[in-house]
Amino acid sequence: MSRMMSIRVIRRLSLEEVQGRLREMEERHGCSFEEFQERFNREGGVELLEDYVEWSYMVHALRAYREGEEFDCVIEEERELDRDLLSALTPRRIELLYAIPGLPVRSINDLAERLGRDVKNVYNDLRCLERLGFVLLRRRGRSIVPELLIEELTFVFE
Known part of the structure; x- marks a missing residue:
């Protein structure tokens, strides 16, 4: 029996990485965050929840940065080793x-x-x-x- 190995990483995203991820979200869903938020509020669903949480977190981190706060966006991810x-x-x-x-x-x-x-x-x-x-x-x-x-x-x- 072989054991699976992975790594769990808690890391800060760079500003450039967040901007790239936001563009990917817009392309994947074909709409802005605000439009996606309306869709999520209307339809709900587990399949939209993960994207909504991630997208919302990055949008709020970017807004805080634009309002003068230090840029801070930390994620936890697990990668197959x-x-x-x-x-x-x-x-x-x-x-x-x-x-x-x-x-x-x-x-x-x-x-x-x-x-x-x-x-x-x-x-x-x-x-x-x-x-x-x-x-x-x-x-x-x-x-x-x-x-x-x-x-x-x-x-x-x-």
Whole structure:
């Protein structure tokens, strides 16, 4: 009997990711959030509930940001731990996930130097973690600064 493995991730969404998800919701449902909200109020239903909750949460986070609050949108998701994801979570990349919040850095070069690693390898590892949604690489002047998006990463064995 083989055991299923997954990871549960609690992470912050970047502003750009929320904007992209909102566009996807509009395309999927063929309407604005306000129109979808009216439909949900009229029809209800479990099949609309998940999209309504997610869409509503992101819309409210974006509105608060536009009104001057700090952007904050945290989600919990579970992902199947397939070969691709497992191979992406190398010991060096996991080390980066621990190092980023513990070592305030000014750039990828600074992070690589503090960890005693090659800059190109650190950059490639960070790009992989960015594709997973675990880090965000922000440009600050001429530097690129890694920002940790995950708050919790849990391996789940079923």
